[in-house]
Structures are given as structure tokens and as C-alpha cells.
Amino acid sequence: MNPIDQIKQQTRRNFLTTSASGLGGVALASMLTQDMAAASESRSSIAPMPMPHFAPTAKSCIFIYLAGGPSHVDLFDPKPILNERDGQKMPDSLLRDVEFAFIKKDEAKLKGSPAGFHKHGESGVEYSDLVENIGSCADDIAMIRTMHGEQFNHHPGQLLLSTGKAELGRPTIGSWLLYGLGNESKNLPGYVVLTAGQGASGGSSNWSSGFLPSTYQGVPFRDKGDPVLYLSNPPGIARGNQHRTLNAIGQLNGIRHAQVGDPEIQSRIAQYELAFRMQAAAPELTDLRGETRSTLDAYGVGRPTPRPTTGMQAGDTYHRFSTNCLLARRLVERGVRFVNIIHASWDQHGGISKDLPWNCRMADQPIAALIKDLKQRGLLDETLVVWGSEFGRTPLGQGNDGRDHHPFAFSMWMAGGGAKGGTVYGETDDIGWAPVVDPVHVNDFQATLMHMFGFDHERLSVNYRGLDVRLTNLAGEVVHDVLEKRSS
């Protein structure tokens, strides 16, 4: 084998089995890029970009996706004046250019929030009693109350949040991070999706790699059965059989490689080895026997799911959501870059007085436990935890007991990974209708997130069909005020 081949094979293997950032050195990186371009694996324009633009504050991200549109005025954005005006009509001027999914404008009336709000922590940020546990982490959370977008239907809104534009076929946030930073786990996929209850309406488009190769797509993990699809050997194949099988496959692939010299075969051999390691690593990941009772209890693993309110799917959703939060910590501990926790029943057009508290009881405890657990283990500094959804809900009521979609203002928050704890950024008007101070578009949020991972969002792009496509579409400004100042 000539020396070029040797280096190529080495670098290639390193990339595929460990991480791109582990390589170091521009020369090697560019060689890798060439190699990737030479092999058919990646199209000429889609080679990995193995280095961040500047020092990151975050290494991994746990993105908690409460799909459907949780009500900001009931959870994170207290509005006493809205409560005072409960039942009143809204000024026509505010309604003129507005569209709703369901509300009829002439019948629209303001709806106050029944939730109590209290101040938390040294920062004294107000949280609804429905999320009092999350409130207890107030000093670690950077709250953004002026999130806004323009998509008022679910799937397009989810695409905007996940991919930067309400358009199909684009890579999601996790794919961009994986593309830019590689995976640090030797045994697990770098982008993992955990779902409890029913899935988000956007389905796989929320973890798609779009036009990037499937190497960068999210891998759904399950908390029952095999954590990863087809992880278990078929009945009658013990680990020893599997090992011998992979050896035989590896040897035969090696013989073929000696003849046809295609580096893709080397990569194939590495992928089989990684699969074998994953077979051991993934069950180890989901085996919670090593966790202490107090940890399990803190997350709420094993707790019963109360009877759901009308029409919701329940099963053991509480337990599963808790488990997913705990798994998220275990995943980032093992070097996984991006964990997406999805729960999709926050679309309360009706029954909000029952459904929202039910959901909050599910989400509040484990999310707070996750932040505290990460912090206690010293992982919160480098792990970004995000609470997000495609939009919020109208300060107007829909029917007797509901709220409609509201993309004009809603709340999202970040904790850890360089987010400035105890901050509230932006201010909405008296009823939570629109941002008044410091609006943050979804693209701005994405720019900020990329910044935390060391990327200039305008520069992390891929040329696709003649356009330099990037996560933040054509917009996005980093919100520096929610970032901790760190000396790097």
C-alpha cells in the first residue's frame, strides 16, 4: 500500500469511527475533505467541515421539543393585565393583519391565565406554578420571551424551528452540528432522537439531514425493546456468533479491497465494526440499573401516569418522558452531540385547563432534574439544554377552554452550554401578543445556538442547487445578551 493510501485510510477511519475534531491540523483536515470528495460517499460539495470558527462554549445539545405550541402566557410570560381584561375584546387595530388557524376574529375575546406566577432564585425570574420545578433552575436559565416566527401551522412551524425555513429537504439543527463538529462518541450515533407519547406532526422531517448524506440524520432511539432499530442479533445468533460473522465479513471485504482498491470498502469495514460496538454500547446506555434510586426518583422514572384528560394518548408517557430526560444525560456523557427529546401534545385548542397542567406535570419535574443532574456532574457548562416549540398560543381564547396558534410572540429558554443564567431577554406587550423590546426571530435563536458551538452561522453553509444554504436561511443575528462571557 502506498503512503497516500495509508494516510487516507487512516484519516478516513478516524473520521468515521471517532471524530473529525479529534483529527486536528488543517493539512489532515483538508486531506480528509479531499478523500471524502474522492469517495462516492459524499457529493463534491458536501464534505465535512471539521472545525468550528471560534472557541465554542457548548459541546453537546439537548433540545427538548414540546411540539404543538405550549402557551407562553400560562407558563413563562406572566401578564397580569391580560388577566384583568379577561373576557374583553381585543382592539381591532391589533387584529387587522392577523390570521388565525381557528379563531373567528369577531368573536375573539382575551383569556387570562388561571396559573399563578412566582419569582424564583436569586434572579427572581417569574415562572408559572405549572413549571415550578423548572423555575427552581431559574438562575441557570436564559429566558427569551420575544421569540417569533411567521408560520402559524404546525408542520411548517416545526420546519422553521428545526431547519431555519418552512421548507422541506433542509438539514435540521442536529445535522448541521454533526456536519460541522463530527461525533465524539465511538460507539453511538452523534444525533439521537427520543420520543415519548405521540410523535411530532412533522415526523422525520424534524430530524432529517435534508440534502446532507444520511450520516448526519437523527437516529430515533426507543426506550422499549431495542434502543436502536435492529440492534439485537436475530434469535440464535449469540454475541460470539456475531463477532465471528463480522470477522469473516471483514476479512472477505479486505480481500476484495486488495483487488479493487476502493476506499469505500475500508469505510464499510469500519461501519460494521462500529455497528458491532454500538450493539454493546446502546443497551448499556439504556440499562438504568447503575443509576441510584435517588436519581431515578428525581427524574420520575417509574412514576405512574395519571389518567389523561379527554382525547389524549397516555399509556406510560410520564415514565417515558422521565426516562428520555435521563437518557439524554447519559447520551451526552458518552459524547453524543445532539439529543432531541420530542413530546407532541401541546396543541390545546380546547381543554387547556386540564391538558396543560397534565403536560406540565409530565415535563416539569424531569426537565428540572436534568438541569440539576447535569450541573451536579459538571456537565451543564458544556451542555446546552433548550426548551422550544414551533410557536406559542394566543392570549385570545378559542372556544370556552382553548387557545389558538400564536407565532407572533412566544417563549423559549436555554440553560447551560454558555447560556447566561438568570436572564430574561425581551419583553412582550401587556397581553403577550407581540414583542415590544428585543424581538428574537427563530433564525436569531438558531444563530445564537450555532454561535455557542463555535460557528458563525453565516459561514457554516453548503452549496446546494446553486445556493449557499445555511441553517439560518437569509437572516439571523446572534443574541449576545443571553450568552455568558467566558474567557477562552
Next chain:
Amino acid sequence: MKRRLRHLLLGTLVVVSGMSLISSSRAETPAPSVDFNQDVQPILAKRCFACHGPAEHEGGVALHLRKMATAAADSDMPAIVPGKPEESQLIARITSHDESARMPPEGEPLSKEEVDILRRWIASGADYALHWSFVKPTLTEVPEVKSPVNAPHAIDRFVVAKLESKGIQPSQSAPKETQLRRLYLDLVGLLPPVEKLEAFLNNESENAYEKVVDELLASQHFGERWGRHWLDLARYADTFGYERDDVRPNAWRYRDWVVNSFNANQPFDQFVTEQLAGDLLEKPTTEQLIATGLHRINIKNMEAGINKEDYRNREMIDRLNTTGTALLGLTIGCCQCHSHKYDPISQKEYYQLYAFFNNVVEKDIDIDGTPAEQAAYQNSLANYEKKKTRLQTRSSVLKGLLAAKTPAKWRQKVDKENARNERIAAYMTHLASDSTVDNWTEQLVEADTETAFGVKSMGLSKDVLAAWKVEPTERTEKQKAALNKCFESLPQTAKSFHDKVQSSEKRLLALKIDEELRSQLLISNASDVSKSKDLMSFWNSIQTRIDETNKAMRQQSVERRHLPKPQIMTLAEAKKDRRETFVLARGDFKQKTEIVFSRTPEVLPSIKAWREDPNRLDLAHWIVNAENPLTARVAVNHIWSHLFGEGIVSTLDDFGTQGSPPSHPELLDWLAVKFVELGWDRKQLIKTIVMSATYRQSSAHRAELLKVDPQNRLLARQGRFRVESEVVRDLFLDASGLLCRTMGGPTIHPEAPAAIKDLGYKYKTRWVLSSKPERYRRGLYIHFKRTNPYPSLMVFDNPEGNLCIAQRNRSNTPLQSLVMLNDPVFVECAKALGRKLCQQQGDHVSVLQQTAQKCLSRNWQPSEQQVLSDFYETELAYYLEHDKDAQRLIADFEVEGIAPAKVAAWTAVARAILNLDEFYTRE
């Protein structure tokens, strides 16, 4: 067909021999002059146009047109002074040492070579040329090559000439086995049968290869293989997409139309015309209407509460962009929001194209379908109705119980209701027995006042109620008719009231509660619910039961849409209320600006020559007109890419200035011109290509090429790549003998992980496992749900079916390994193959050889044989000691009279062979 091909080849040879006199002078030409398209345009497009191109003219500088580039800019100085590079601001700015002045402001400065090219170009007069792909392709002379023996074929001469100019030799022909396997994989996506392999290897005649080509092109599986390529462009899927993502039970009719079109070798121009405008053809056939499904299978949002115009606009944009990408290779989607930054297409021109589609309406047409389809529909409809009635009864019984508060009260109510219905039924029968309309209306008038039940409760319509109140003599014809009709239906109405009469016991049966509880509810003195624990808990559960029933009813209403009603999905043109088309500022459907009419972009041949007001059919004709410089090039490039792994233009979806230039421009044009000359004959074109030596050469990598041509753009060897998602599955099934070759029809549901059901949003994914052998059909028939696609396809880069995709990714991941090793569908293939192997005659060396022939179309080498023999022995030893494991592995695939350990060992061997890179790679 054969005759035509010979003609084509012969023509080429004549051209070649005629050329031989003038060819040799070429090599002596001095340093090549600068070619605008090849050398200059790419630099300008990549580094300058973003700010100084068709869309932006910063500082008054625009470099995309000579007129603008040579005019004075805001600075009063022209960017380009033809003939005088030293006076041109362009050169001054790109070579400036002052970083703040140097262009481009971002990224590395231009390289020495790039500056040199621009300098020489300006010096020689700064001549512009239209971007190559906008110029109609012409036939260039087929070049002379030094090794004519190597290159008897026009394609080979183009390729070899280029290789020779770089001092590279083409590769040897691939081994015959490889050539055969390549043909099978490329043309039909299946393995060559062992007997075909033997026959081919033993056939020394010259046309043995050609015979195989002809046979495969005539195979019905050809349409499946190549139809699937087109379906990528057509963003085919079996559901609507977006939030609800309901099933489109008739989408497959379009899929089958595509497959059949390939099999029937429908000329490409007709193929395109029918898809874009089949409805506008004179007396269109059903098939031609199905073809318009191309623009019906796009993603469509059925979510409640959407703005319909918003999503109609998005669909139109998708239809237009798909047409642009698939047929013209243009990224016109860029112009949706602004004029193209790089290509000479303005935003206005985009909406002029949009105008061609802006008045399409979606039209579903009921068809009979086959008798089997009709029967299946009627059957499922009947089941649906039955279930609906059951749920309705259940709901009304529960509601009745809840409203009545106690069982006793409920029973009283039921009895009362029954009595009333009996009376109504009897009265109806009585009325109907009276002979005239006048008589019964008279009686009704009395009934209204005298009887205990109102006429209204008899369910008569408003019209009838109004009509019988009018004096018989003053009734209009319409009123009389209404009464007559009602009179005739009186017996049926009576029957329906009669049917409502059901005993309490019978009603309770709908609740599916246990017998004891039922009898408790029926005891008349069970008035106090709190006295019985069972009764109490039942009563407490009623609300939940009602909720559950309601939910089931909602679910069921969705099922209604999923019933396989035979229909075709077509396009039609709106006849009235036609929309005007506007330029939409920033692509926002609310921001209408200038009004526009259907026109084609100016840079391309004008459509106006044909008609002042061209329609969608004209557009289709314009696209497949020989004058259109793009269509044939794009089409042959697609075909080429499926036969080499890459296109001659590697950006299959971008023939604009930002796309890659063709690696062999003359060859691309030769193919494009020939394709049109051949009457857009796709099979003929494919045959021409696969007959070439370039196609038939080895795909083995060559170390010496790594430096000079790492991406194999010069084609010194064939491509070597993993087959696509569906074909991976097909090969496993084929090798195992499980493959079911039934073609067409509704989608199939092979075994899928429970997760596919869990992951679905509302109205869960319905995944009813297909029966055997249906479930072993080819991958292209698998039901494709956009938001929850079949996992084993997606793991191999299957397109998501949302956007037009010209080129699939080819990733290589551990999840693929897991699927091929452990997915039950793939394991089942290993088991089926293992069972076959253990039954084969001969020692295990010869059995192994036969397997290699089946799976890899070759024999093992001794070293490989050794690995497998050793592996077989170890596994045999293991399973002899672990009988339980052996039995579990071969479950359902046991062989009578053969020890389970032996079957298991062969299964293990089969599983290893099927997992070899070579097995699912097209070499």
C-alpha cells in the same frame, strides 16, 4: 430497434473515418485561448455575481453582461475596458494590495491563474458568450484517437481522446462476469440467474453481450428499475405529507403509469408532454390523464386551519420548481423570491412560468378499476359502514345511560322510545296503504294536530312539510313531485323507524360488557347505582367510554378517506374564474405586484412564436422541442448518471452557471442530439451507452489516477458504488429466492418494526402486514408515508419524497450494517438462502462456489474459500453444541432430515455473504 442501433453505430464510424485526415493538427495548437464559458464565466459566477450579477449591481457594477461590464460604473470608471486589462477596474480591484479595496471582499483573493485568465480574456477583447447550456447542442466531429481498436464506438472516442490528451489509458474491460452483473443491476436491478451467467460465460459469439442487453431492455423489470429513477424526480410518495399525512390510496396508478411507460419505451417527449398536460391533449385517454398525476402527487397540506391560498401557492411553486429541476436542470426555485443571482432568469420570468400552472385544478375521477379493485372497495366500504353503525349505537346507548342517571330510568326511556317508534312505523304503514297522495297528506294535516307525536319527528323534509300545508289544487309541480316522491318512500321510512326498536338487552350488547353486569343493568329495581359495586364502577366509567367511542369515531372518519376507492388523480384547466398571475414580492402570496402572462424565459427560445397566449400544453411542447437547449442534455445526463454513478454534468439538477461544467461537453451534446434524432428513444439511448467500451471497462481503482483524477471525472474507469435503498432489499430477496416478482398495483406493507407505528403522529400509521408472498415484492412497491417512511429504506438514503431529487446521496453508516445483519426481513432472506444451501448437492466447497455464483456472479478465490470454510466449520461446531440456538435461528426454515446445526451453519454463512460489500455494490 436493433436496426436503428446499427444505423447509429455505422453513422458514427463513417464520421470517424471521414475525420481522420484533419484530426492530427489539433494537438499542435499553442496554449489554448481563453474560453468564456469554460474559463471565465465560472470565476465570475463564483466570485463576483453575488454582488455584481443579474440580481445585484453594487456600486453600479454588473459583470454578467458585456454591455453593463464595459459601461461606466458609479465611480465613472468601467469595470472592463476591452483589450486593455491594465485600464480595467476589475483587474485593478482583484489584484489590489490594499485589503480594504481588494475584491472579492470575502474569502481568499483570486488565484494567480484566475487573475491570469481574466487578464488574457480582457486583453483578447472580453468577448462574452451565452452560458454553454443555453446554446443549442450541435454535433461535433467525433475525435480521432490513437488507439482505434480500443475505441470503435463514438462514446469511446470522446472519452479516450480526452484521456489521451492527459496521457491516461482507459481501464481494461471488466471481467465478463462483472459486465453481466453490472448490466443486470443497472438495467433491471436484480441478480443475473446462475444459468444466464453460465450461458453468457460460455457464449463466445460477438453479439453475446448485445443479446443480454436486448433481453434486459425487453424485461418488465426494466420499467421497475428505471421508473423508480423517474419517481425520485417526481417526488413520489403514497401520502399527502405535512401534519395529517393521510394516505393517497390511488397514487400507485401514477407509479404504474411511469413503469409502463418505460417498459413500452414511450418516447421521452410524449412521456413529458402527457405528464405536464395530458389533460389538454385531444380526447385524452385514461392513461394520459393518469400521467398528469406528476403534479398531483406533490406534498399537500391538509392540516385544519391553514390559509388555503398560501398552500395553493406553495404547491404551484413546488410544481414549477420540480418541472424546472427535473426537465430543464434549472434551479429556478431561486427566483421565487428574487431574480437569480447567477443565471439569467429574472423574478418576473419565474412568475411568467408560474402562470402556465396557475389555473390548474385538481380533479379526481372515479373509475371502475379492475373487478378485484371494485370488489375490494365495496367490501371495505361495507365493513366501514358496519363499524360505523356499531360505534354509533354504542355511543347513543352510553349517552342514554348517562342522561338517564339510573338503569331503571334508562329502561323506562328505552321502552317509551320503542313504543313511540312502533307507533310512527305503524302510522307510516297505514298512510302508505292509502292509495293517493291527497289522502295521505290530508291525514297528515290532522295528525299534526291530533296525534301525540309531531309530524316533524317522522323525519319528513322541509320541502315536503311545506308542500302538504298547501291546498292540493294550489300545489306547484315541484311540490307535487316532492310529495309523490315522499309518498313512495313511506314504507321505507316506516321500516327505518321499526328498525330503531331494540330491546334494552340488545342495546346493551353493543357495549361489550360482561354478562353479569348486563343482567344487573337490566334488573328493573337496580335503580340505585350505589348499591352495587360493579354497577357503580361501570357508571363511573361511562364518560370515559363515551370519550373513547368518540375518539374511535373520529379515527374512523379518517378511515373513510383511506378506503381504496378506485380513482385517478388528474390535473385539469380551470374554465371559469381564471386567476391572474402576479409577481409575488419575496415569494409571499399576499404581496402581489406586477401582473404577468405565460411566457418562457428570454434566454431560451421564445414560445411566443407559436401562440400569443400559450398554455400548459404549449409549455410541454416547448420543453421537448428540439430547439430547447436544455431538455435533451438534462435527460441524457440523468440516464448517463444511472449507468456510471455520476453525470457528465455532475450537478444533475443544475445546468446553470453555478453548476459544474460538463466533463465531456462534446460527448454530452453528441448524446443529446442523437437522443432527439432517435425520436427520444430511451431504450435505444441506454443501449448505445452500455454497448460502449467506456461502460464495459473495469471499475477497479487505479493508484496512478488518484492524483490526476481523484473523482474519476475523465472516466478512466467505471464507477463502483452501493446500489440504492430499494435495490439493496431486492437483491437480498432475489438471492434468497423469496423475491415475489408480481408487478404493479396497490402498495405493500412488508414486516416493519413496531416503532413505525409508534412514531406516527395522530391517526397512527396504519401498517397491516401484507400476506406472503406479497410482502416479498420489490422495494418500489413499499407503502411510502412521507412523515414516517419505512426505516430500512431511509437508512440507505431513500429520498423523502417531498422534493424533486435528481441525485441520491450514497452514505455508508453503521445503521446500514445493522439493517442488513439484523432486520428481520433481511434475516429471513439469510435463512431462506441458508435452507437452500444446506440442501444443495456436493461438498461444502462446491456449495460455496454455487453461492458465489448466485450472489456475486463469480467464483471464490482460494483465500476467500478458506475464510468461508473455516467460518462454516466454526459455526457448525457451535450449533452442534448449542442445539437450542440452532433451532431458534432456523425457526420456520427447518429442513426435514437435515440436522438443525447444519441448517444453522449454512444460514450463518448465507448471512455473511449477503453482508459483503461486493454483494450490494455495483462494480
